[in-house]
Ligand code: SF4
């Protein structure tokens with residue numbers, strides 16, 4: 001199929017021919033150091049006045065860097081990823097948690113234990129009352145931002161169930177808790193249903209492509225509606241047509257050759273940017289993991305930690321304005337390394353089973369994947385601060401209507417930092433006052449003092465100080 005990044009047709013904006021040509025071009029140029037230097041130069045942040053810009057990279061340019069095996073170039077990639085991360089995200093890391101609503105699923109995805117043929121895994125769908133209990137448990141940890149997960153099942157998990165659940169989640173105000181942003185990860189659906197999700201006030205619509213390789217995709221999804229590659233791949237177009245500004249991409253690394261997936265992922269981002277004027281809000285980088293009847297060694301394309309780090313750094317360089325998400329599928333060690341190379345959002349204290357946050361009622365026998373990082377949210381917050389990061393529970397852009405191109409315009413000049421930094425400080429303060437252990441509280445208060453000192457704008461600094469006092473006195477949800 002001829003490559004056309006503006007096409008509405010999946011096999012044209014993710015053209016197999018173009019990916020194959022890209023991989024060949026990358027292979028031919030992997031030792032072309034003159035070209036590699038010019039690509040690295042293009043990706044460097046440029047400052048003009050108080051604004052910082054980054055050009056990003058095309059899928060062809062980024063693929064050349066991915067193919068290059070030179071150690072010095074790798075170091076340059078890491079340094080650049082770290083520089084870009086610092087320029088646009090500072091030291092902030094946004095924290096969220098997944099919430100599994102139902103593991104009923106009619107699809108046959110061979111890498112997921114929720115596939116319809118798995119008769120060993122118990123099936124569970126939360127009632128609205130159970131959702132309430134889960135949300136209270138999440139609020140009591142300190143979470144403000146959730147990602148909803150459900151299997152695809154028009155009978156058990158129809159769109160009305162998802163909409164009711166979102167309504168329930170936003171309505172629960174337990175003690176000082178509140179879920180302020182609900183991101184939604186549900187199966188590809190119709191424009192009409194995306195409009196309903198938009199009206200329900202979702203944050204980001206997340207849908208992992210799993211693999212961009214059409215033939216493999218069809219083999220890995222042998223049965224169910226997800227088998228339809230075009231319908232799945234064009235889902236983000238329908239979501240954006242329906243008015244959802246923020247969409248989240250991702251591939252499941254391990255299913256196909258990583259170089260193929262990487263090029264496809266960037267082409268998808270280029271397509272959205274070109275067609276809708278806004279690239280993906282986030283990109284997730286999951287790797288295949290062990291679960292109920294799933295053995296990751298059955299898949300031939302697993303990637304080791306070194307390749308995984310390189311991919312993450314190159315995503316940071318190629319799409320500098322897109323948040324990168326890493327889940328608790330990964331260990332503390334690899335999460336630490338990836339934070340430095342570009343990850344801007346992490347999940348904490350996650351349970352990947354239906355009802356997992358109220359386990360005294362519900363055992364963890366419905367896990368979608370094994371969790372490697374099992375620490376509490378308080379431990380994750382403390383750990384981030386120890387590493388020099390500022391943990392953030394901020395959701396301000398969503399509630400202030402800063403989504404889609406309005407968000408990207410601020411992001412592309414680095415000006416969003418003027419909101420993110422004070423909001424991170426204030427949401428951390430809320431966490432410290434309401435949920436933290438003594439130890440975390442002490443570290444957090446020290447960090448907040450340092451962060452306030454670092455705010456250049458005197459008016460913002462004074463406002464933050466005032467708001468912090470009001471938070472101590474019981475008020476909540478201040479934002480810039
Ligand atoms: S990946 Fe999603 S669609 Fe596929 S079996 Fe699992 S829950 Fe169902």
Ligand code: SF4
Nearest residue numbers: 394395396397419420
């Ligand atoms: S201000 Fe906006 S971009 Fe910054 S952390 Fe908050 S929600 Fe995210």
